[in-house]
Amino acid sequence: xxxxxxxxxxxxxxxxxxxxxxxxxxxxxxxxxxxxxxxxxxxxxxxxxxxxxxxxxxxxxxxxxxxxxxxxxxxxxxxxxxxxxxxxxxxxxxxxxxxxxxxxxxxxxxxxxxxxxxxxxxxxxxxxxxxxxxxxxxxxxxxxxxxxxxxxxxxxxxxxxxxxxxxxxxxxxxxxxxxxxxxxxxxxxxxxxxxxxxxxxxxxxxxxxxxxxxxxxxxxxxxxxxxxxxxxxxxxxxxxxxxxxxxxxxxxxxxxxxxxxxxxxxxxxxxxxxxxxxxxxxxxxxxxxxxxxxxxxxxxxxxxxxxxxxxxxxxxxxxxxxxxxxxxxxxxxxxxxxxxxxxxxxxxxxxxxxx
Amino acid sequence: xxxxxxxxxxxxxxxxxxxxxxxxxxxxxxxxxxxxxxxxxxxxxxxxxxxxxxxxxxxxxxxxxxxxxxxxxxxxxxxxxxxxxxxxxxxxxxxxxxxxxxxxxxxxxxxxxxxxxxxxxxxxxxxxxxxxxxxxxxxxxxxxxxxxxxxxxxxxxxxxxxxxxxxxxxxxxxxxxxxxxxxxxxxxxxxxxxxxxxxxxxxxxxxxxxxxxxxxxxxxxxxxxxxxxxxxxxxxxxxxxxxxxxxxxxxxxxxxxxxxxxxxxxxxxxxxxxxxxxxxxxxxxxxxxxxxxxxxxxxxxxxxxxxxxxxxxxxxxxxxxxxxxxxxxxxxxxxxxxxxxxxxxxxxxxxxxxx
Numbered sequence: 001x002x003x004x005x006x007x008x009x010x011x012x013x014x015x016x017x018x019x020x021x022x023x024x025x026x027x028x029x030x031x032x033x034x035x036x037x038x039x040x041x042x043x044x045x046x047x048x049x050x051x052x053x054x055x056x057x058x059x060x061x062x063x064x065x066x067x068x069x070x071x072x073x074x075x076x077x078x079x080x081x082x083x084x085x086x087x088x089x090x091x092x093x094x095x096x097x098x099x100x101x102x103x104x105x106x107x108x109x110x111x112x113x114x115x116x117x118x119x120x121x122x123x124x125x126x127x128x129x130x131x132x133x134x135x136x137x138x139x140x141x142x143x144x145x146x147x148x149x150x151x152x153x154x155x156x157x158x159x160x161x162x163x164x165x166x167x168x169x170x171x172x173x174x175x176x177x178x179x180x181x182x183x184x185x186x187x188x189x190x191x192x193x194x195x196x197x198x199x200x201x202x203x204x205x206x207x208x209x210x211x212x213x214x215x216x217x218x219x220x221x222x223x224x225x226x227x228x229x230x231x232x233x234x235x236x237x238x239x240x241x242x243x244x245x246x247x248x249x250x251x252x253x254x255x256x257x258x259x260x261x262x263x264x265x266x267x268x269x270x271x272x273x274x275x276x277x278x279x280x281x282x283x284x285x286x287x288x289x290x291x292x293x294x295x296x297x298x299x300x301x302x303x304x305x306x307x308x309x310x311x312x313x314x315x316x317x318x319x320x321x322x323x324x325x326x327x328x329x330x331x332x333x334x335x336x337x338x339x340x341x342x343x344x345x346x347x348x349x350x351x352x353x354x355x
Numbered sequence: 356x357x358x359x360x361x362x363x364x365x366x367x368x369x370x371x372x373x374x375x376x377x378x379x380x381x382x383x384x385x386x387x388x389x390x391x392x393x394x395x396x397x398x399x400x401x402x403x404x405x406x407x408x409x410x411x412x413x414x415x416x417x418x419x420x421x422x423x424x425x426x427x428x429x430x431x432x433x434x435x436x437x438x439x440x441x442x443x444x445x446x447x448x449x450x451x452x453x454x455x456x457x458x459x460x461x462x463x464x465x466x467x468x469x470x471x472x473x474x475x476x477x478x479x480x481x482x483x484x485x486x487x488x489x490x491x492x493x494x495x496x497x498x499x500x501x502x503x504x505x506x507x508x509x510x511x512x513x514x515x516x517x518x519x520x521x522x523x524x525x526x527x528x529x530x531x532x533x534x535x536x537x538x539x540x541x542x543x544x545x546x547x548x549x550x551x552x553x554x555x556x557x558x559x560x561x562x563x564x565x566x567x568x569x570x571x572x573x574x575x576x577x578x579x580x581x582x583x584x585x586x587x588x589x590x591x592x593x594x595x596x597x598x599x600x601x602x603x604x605x606x607x608x609x610x611x612x613x614x615x616x617x618x619x620x621x622x623x624x625x626x627x628x629x630x631x632x633x634x635x636x637x638x639x640x641x642x643x644x645x646x647x648x649x650x651x652x653x654x655x656x657x658x659x660x661x662x663x664x665x666x667x668x669x670x671x672x673x674x675x676x677x678x679x680x681x682x683x684x685x686x687x688x689x690x691x692x693x694x695x696x697x698x699x700x701x702x703x704x705x706x707x708x709x710x
Contacts, residue, residue: 116609326624329624
């Protein structure tokens with residue numbers, strides 16, 4: 001165990017989490033939702049660690065959000081009982097596991113089409129019905145029914161199934177489009193009311209939309225994952241500052257082949273190739289004018305031509321990743337620290353749970 | 356266990372490997388190196404599975420190539436005794452592990468600078484010296500000394516250390532630049548000869564350069580990883596056909612929100628965001644005119660507007676990934692099959708070994 005060591009004495013690459021920043025991120029988000037009187041359901045895909053979800057629920061979060069059945073099972077095994085899985089589920093083996101999970105926790109799932117609804121209906125029954133939210137595409141361009149009347153129709157189809165309970169609406173919005181999201185949801189809620197269909201949950205989402213959630217007044221809950229650590233994409237979106245980024249990847253300069261090229265021991269298997277619209281692969285905190293111009297699997301190529309200060313071989317560098325959620329998934333363990341002293345090491349328990 | 360099942364009955368996303376194609380890829384490469392009379396040292400970072408490295412060595416490969424100390428330890432534990440680690444190594448904890456590994460296997464490492472050489476020299480001694488290759492940048496633009504005379508100087512420095520043995524040269528070349536690579540290596544070999552320095556190994560590399568290795572006549576061995584599975588980037592490079600790609604990721608259409616949009620249950624946590632110069636995220640084998648235009652962590656967004664045939668919700672699709680080596684690292688297990696019937700499931704033993 002490395003507890004008590006300096007994080008700078010660990011083997012690199014390593015993903016380290018500043019506990020103080022993380023705790024503040026949890027508190028600031030929960031305070032916001034407490035203030036606007038809305039449930040907050042953290043998405044655990046960002047960290048995949050039950051001990052962190054426990055901090056989020058202890059702060060006041062209502063349940064957790066998982067993305068896949070295998071991820072949800074890890075958190076159910078860890079004692080979480082209020083779980084939403086925000087992914088259409090199909091296939092006999094998956095539905096079998098879903099039924100077993102529904103028997104032991106308070107489970108909600110989503111559907112955005114009749115094939116999924118009918119598959120769920122064929123596997124669940126009135127003894128232990130499954131709660132289903134209708135996923136709505138309010139502009140995000142991913143999953144979701146396209147119109148309020150389509151949402152209404154699917155809700156009625158769910159409501160007609162003995163094994164299913166229509167439980168509400170869900171959307172993963174396009175960023176900064178609160179008015180369009182609210183218009184879609186409000187119209188759908190109105191249609192449901194006219195039809196006499198109860199709609200206990202209207203679930204809105206996303207870290208980029210977190211502090212504007214109050215503008216979507218129809219929503220009853222908000223889901224977000226990235227906010228717990230924050231990252232370079234969240235900084236660019238104006239949602240946080242560098243001091244709010246709890247995760248850094250520490251790497252070592254292992255080569256300086258030329259005056260303007262440094263090579264780090266962290267590549268796409270540590271930082272991922274996720275660009276999220278950036279043209280380079282992470283923020284070098286101590287060398288902001290240097291750029292990680294390309295990644296191989298275990299090498300980062302850094303262009304130092306714009307940087308007056310140039311790191312030497314053996315120097316450690318700190319990287320704020322473009323996208324924190326994919327970095328967690330690449331490491332077997334995350335290292336936590338306060339002021340650079342290791343406080344604990346947590347296994348990424350749901351790492352690689354993609355089914 | 357799923358042995359005997361159809362791969363199409365497995366939960367998706369799943370990475371499946373056609374054993375017949377894989378065996379042929381192993382044989383074709385080994386036959387080539389046997390024919391040109393050159394050692395072949397497969398890079399195990401592609402699969403990270405000892406059972407596959409055993410197939411490669413059984414076919415005639417001389418030893419294996421690893422990229423990190425943690426990866427090498429997994430293969431040493433599995434019984435491999437001839438291991439080359441092609442990465443500059445620094446740091447007290449890493450050198451401690453390197454020394455322990457050198458005590459139990461026939462180990463070779465690389466260095467491209469004096470800081471690394473001096474660090475190695477400070478940790479090893481004449482009782483059990485460490486073999487070191489000088490890494491040369493022959494045009495690849497990653498690690499490596501920049502000129503033959505720099506290579507010569509570093510070789511002399513290694514040779515002067517009691518705990519180190521200068522063992523030769525290594526390069527990871529720029530693709531399709533055999534003449535430049537050979538010029539660099541031949542000049543360096545000449546300088547070493549003049550100085551009376553033995554140079555038993557000249558290690559050339561890369562799957563894209565595999566079948567042109569004979570053009571680099573100074574080389575004594577070749578390293579390559581991707582060739583065992585092949586992928587879309589290898590197809591584009593003209594190194595293989597679709598029928599030579601052993602790995603496919605199977606995914607399911609979970610949503611068809613619009614006439615031209617399909618959503619799959621495989622995102623960046625299954626396919627990775629590695630583009631390798633492509634503008635989309637993998638080849639849809641059965642829908643070659645459709646395009647995976649973007650990935651979220653668990654969703655692939657498919658544009659069907661150019662595709663006459665359009666998959667329906669619940670349909671399974673087969674994806675040849677852009678870059679197979681990063682896909683293996685995301686799955687806990689790979690599934691092997693012959694003619695679609697599962698033959699075995701192998702744990703990706705060195706998954707996540709990045710230090």
